[in-house]
Amino acid sequence: MSGVSLGLIPLALLMWLCTYPSRALPMLAPGIERLPTWAVTYLRLAGPAALAALAAVNCLLTSGPAPRLLIGVEPIAVGLCVAVVARTRMLFPGVAAAVVVVAAARAFGLS
Secondary structure, three states, rough: OOOOOOOOOHHHHHHHHHHHHHEEEEHHHOOOOHHOOOHHHHHHHHHHHHHHHHHHHHHEEOOOOOOOOOOOHHHHHHHHHHHHHHOOOHHHHHHHHHHHHHHHHOOOOOO
């Protein structure tokens, strides 16, 4: 396993532990619809907000001594994902569209 860093696995597990309860609560709690509207809205948007934050940091900034804005197909894919999710109100089609754009760009040597 040369070249593979396992240093971020504890961080990923910690983030899962912190975000899973808010994502699972609507599925596990009976009577969730009786909560105030703002609470239900928060619980519905917690997962997509965390995903958007991860995508923004990992796809729009380069890592290194001086982080800078990334220019390439990744920001285009993130923008497409946001547009599709805003239009359809579903996360999967947006992520699928972004993956297809990045895969096609890499297949044609554009990325």
